[in-house]
Structures are given as C-alpha cells and as structure tokens.
Amino acid sequence: xxxxAGQLINLFAAAMLLLAFAMLSQRxxxxxxxxxxxxxxxxxxxxxxxxxxxxxxxxxxxxxxxLALKVFLIPWLLHRVINRLSVRWDVETLINIPATMLxxxxxxxxxxxxxxxxxxxxxxxxxxxxxxxxxxxxxxxxMMITRSKAVPQVIGFxxxxxxxxxxxxxxxxxxxxxxxxxxxxxxxxxxxxxxVFMFQIREQFDSLDIRHLEKLKED
Amino acid sequence: xxxxxxxxxxILVALVLAPLLLGWVNQWRAWxxxxxxxxxxxxxxxxxxxxxxxxxxxEHASPLFRAAPYVVFGxxxxxxxxxxxxxxxxxxxxxxxxxxxVGLFALARVFISLAAMDVGTAFGxxxxxxxxxxxxxxxxxxxxxxxxxxxxxxxxxxxxIVDTLAHRELAIYPSLAFAxxxxxxxxxxxxxxxxxxxxxxxLELTMVHEALILEYxxxxxxxxxxxxxxxxxxxxxxxxxxxxxxxxxxxxxxxxLLVATPILxxxxxxxxxxxxxxxxxxxKMRIFRVPEFLATAFLLAVIAMLVRILLQA
Numbered sequence: 001x002x003x004x005a006g007q008l009i010n011l012f013a014a015a016m017l018l019l020a021f022a023m024l025s026q027r028x029x030x031x032x033x034x035x036x037x038x039x040x041x042x043x044x045x046x047x048x049x050x051x052x053x054x055x056x057x058x059x060x061x062x063x064x065x066x067l068a069l070k071v072f073l074i075p076w077l078l079h080r081v082i083n084r085l086s087v088r089w090d091v092e093t094l095i096n097i098p099a100t101m102l103x104x105x106x107x108x109x110x111x112x113x114x115x116x117x118x119x120x121x122x123x124x125x126x127x128x129x130x131x132x133x134x135x136x137x138x139x140x141x142x143m144m145i146t147r148s149k150a151v152p153q154v155i156g157f158x159x160x161x162x163x164x165x166x167x168x169x170x171x172x173x174x175x176x177x178x179x180x181x182x183x184x185x186x187x188x189x190x191x192x193x194x195x196v197f198m199f200q201i202r203e204q205f206d207s208l209d210i211r212h213l214e215k216l217k218e219d
Numbered sequence: 220x221x222x223x224x225x226x227x228x229x230i231l232v233a234l235v236l237a238p239l240l241l242g243w244v245n246q247w248r249a250w251x252x253x254x255x256x257x258x259x260x261x262x263x264x265x266x267x268x269x270x271x272x273x274x275x276x277x278e279h280a281s282p283l284f285r286a287a288p289y290v291v292f293g294x295x296x297x298x299x300x301x302x303x304x305x306x307x308x309x310x311x312x313x314x315x316x317x318x319x320x321v322g323l324f325a326l327a328r329v330f331i332s333l334a335a336m337d338v339g340t341a342f343g344x345x346x347x348x349x350x351x352x353x354x355x356x357x358x359x360x361x362x363x364x365x366x367x368x369x370x371x372x373x374x375x376x377x378x379x380i381v382d383t384l385a386h387r388e389l390a391i392y393p394s395l396a397f398a399x400x401x402x403x404x405x406x407x408x409x410x411x412x413x414x415x416x417x418x419x420x421x422l423e424l425t426m427v428h429e430a431l432i433l434e435y436x437x438x439x440x441x442x443x444x445x446x447x448x449x450x451x452x453x454x455x456x457x458x459x460x461x462x463x464x465x466x467x468x469x470x471x472x473x474x475x476l477l478v479a480t481p482i483l484x485x486x487x488x489x490x491x492x493x494x495x496x497x498x499x500x501x502x503k504m505r506i507f508r509v510p511e512f513l514a515t516a517f518l519l520a521v522i523a524m525l526v527r528i529l530l531q532a
Contacts, residue, residue, distance in 0.1 A: 132526075
C-alpha cells in the first residue's frame, strides 16, 4: 500500500468525523441534507481508496452503490419530502449546541477506547479508522436522540448507516455483496416508508414534532 | 552571537511590520467592499499622530491605568520575540514555551480589562466583561491547538515544534488541518476581527475591543493600538509557523536568515488578504453566539488531538 493511500484514508476518516459533528450541531434542515450528501461522498471516496489500496474490486461496486444511493437518490428524495412538507427553511432551536458538542467529544473518546482493542485484532489497512467509524455511529445515534423533528431524525438514522458501512469497510473491507445489496435496499425502502410516516404524522398532529407521538399511548 | 542577532532582528521586524500588516488587511477589506481605502500606511500615520498628542487621563485613574499600556505593549513584544518567525535559533525561546505564550496573551488581557474597569465608566466594564468572556472561551481552544502541535513534535517548546514541523516529509495531516481551522477561529476572536467584533465600529451594542480602550488617549492609546497590531502580527506568525513552517531559518544556517525575511513578508501578505476575504464574507455575529463559535473551535482542536492520538496522523 502506498503511503499516500493510507494518508487519504485517514483524511477521509477525519472528514467523516468532522461531518458527523457538523450534522450534530446543524439547525437548518436544508444544510443537514447537504451535509448528509457530503458525508456520503466522503464515504464513497474512502471506500474507493481502500478498494484501490487493497486491490478489492468489489469495494468499487459498493462505492458505486453508495454513490448512487446516498449521494444522489436519498438526498433527492429528502429534498422532495421537505419541499412537499414545506419545511425547507425549518430551523430547530431547542438544542443546546455547546453542551451537545461536549457530550459528543466524550462519546468520541468512549468510542476510541472501545475500538482500540478491536482494531488490534484486525489486519486491515484502515484499522485505525475503526474508532472513528464507531464514533460516527454514536454521534448519529445521539443526533437522533437530541432532535425532536421527524426529518432530522431520519437523517440521523441514515447517517448512522453511513457510520456502520464505514466501520465494515475499515475493519473487514466491507461486508459480503449480498448483505450490502440487502442493506442498500433496506435503507431505500426505509426512507420511502419513513417519508410516508412523516406525511401521516403531519396529517395527524399538524406538526413534525415527534414528541406529539407520546399522546398516542393509552393511560 | 548569531542567535542574539536573529532575536533582535525578529523583534525589530515585528515592531516595524505589525502596523503595516494591519494597514494591509484594512486596505484589502476596503478594496473588497468597493471602497478606495485609507492606504496601507494609515496605521503609521495614526501612531505618529497619537504619539505627538498629549495624553489625557481621567481624574480618578489609578497608577494601574497608566501602567497598563506599557504592560500590554511589553507582553505583545515579548510574544513576537518568542514565536519563531524568522529563525528557530532564539535565545529567548528556552525561557517561554507554548503554554507561556498563552499566558502572556492572558496577562495582557487581564491588564487591559482591569484598566478598562479602573476608571469606572459603563463602557469600560462592559467591554472588560465581554473581553473576559471571549478570552476564557478562546484560551482552552488555543491551548488545545498548541498541544496538538506539541504532540506531533513531543515538545511544548515553540522552536522545537517549528523545527520538527518544517523538517517532516510532505504528508497529509488531518489533525493539523483541524487544528488550523480551530486556530483561525481563535485568532479571529482574539484579535477582535469581524465575526466576533468589528474593529471599525464604535456602536455601543457591539463593540468589545473599542469599548476597552475608550478612555485612553495620546501615547497610551498609541501604545495600545500598536500592541493590538503586534497581537495580530503575533497570531499570524504563530499560525504561519505552525501550519506553514517552510522558509524559517534553522539554527545552523545563518544565511537563511536573509531569505527568511522576504518569505515571511510574502506569507504575511497572502495571509492578510485571506483574512480580509474571510472578514468580508462573514457577518458580525450576536455576542451570545460567540460561545457557540468558540465551542466549535474547541471541538475542532480536541478532534485534532484525538485524531492525532488514534491515527498517528
């Protein structure tokens, strides 16, 4: 493996982490979608570089699927959804950003500590980035927890899938093709169903705030 | 002997070039906003005018008020002296490392804030409080940036850091990229530049740095303005030394000192234009958004450190 490939993988991993934090702290829905597409593009680039460095042609295919799905199709679908729901310029004001970021830093340290022994078992060229993948996963998870609107939660869910995919690539050069295709299809169907859900939620409560869903439980 | 020479040369260059850098940035800001601008020499004219004028001091001012400008000016001159801008062979540098550099900036900030509160005007205390708010948020981020560079070179001494960074082979360091962005944010906040404070305004609601020095006049004001220019110069040089360290003369290459000065001027000129562009593109933010802005810097600096530890990159 050339040193440049290793540096590029590290660079893309760092960019993934940065984008995860940017998404965590972003208030605007539109910018959130752009950030998500950018994270997808970073994922594509790093997968392609890992594929090139280790001569694993199937990684190019995964990169291609990711490119089509997460950089073009899903952001386009999300754009359509927020246009139809007319929440394009929606701004969330509820979260305390500095505190969220500090908790995010703690999560990153936690993830790095957990990942260190696992990464040592792996023989992958990108094993160092496993901790970052885990951190991206936890940060997206936290984004889902802190947000109260439906669209950012869905984006958090999708970003979590990005983190998972990145972890798979960095630890074991990706999952078997069947699994990858299955997950890709799942995510696509998931976003379609969640899109329908969002319309239903708004129909029911006149708002996309999912805290209204608490009213559904029976006393 | 050569070390002493480069030390003296470095401080002299800082004292002479600092107002020019400020003028250069202001001139570019004016050009970018379609104005003709006051000319790059304007800060010198201002200093000349202020040094000729009489200093007026408030009746109830304590000796601290008179001493503060000299302390601030001394701190900034010393800071410019220990940052390796021209050469890494500096006799002063063993006396103060990266942490002491942050301490020097803090000392200057404490004195100017105390002096602002000393006379007892409303604007002075308001400015002092805001300055301390920004300072206490910017300082940890600055320390983290310096620690990231220190982790790479295994030393907190500034000359060792610059030596190591200048001698590494060309490689992509994501940690340094993050640290660079964090450092940019911190320097914008610390030097009262646009997203945080507008140096060209005297609007009560927004001013921070101008509110601090409202009571000063004559030679005191001149020293403080000069110190502000030196601070900008010091931060620019620290940024260049950490992230673009090429062209700094090494201890064993005396002739490189001759080459180092034009390279420094060139780098500063480019950096000044970049600063002006950055300032023109961004809007002044509300004072209550500043903690968020600086929390971002702290976050980036911590990520830089973590990435450095995890990826060794």
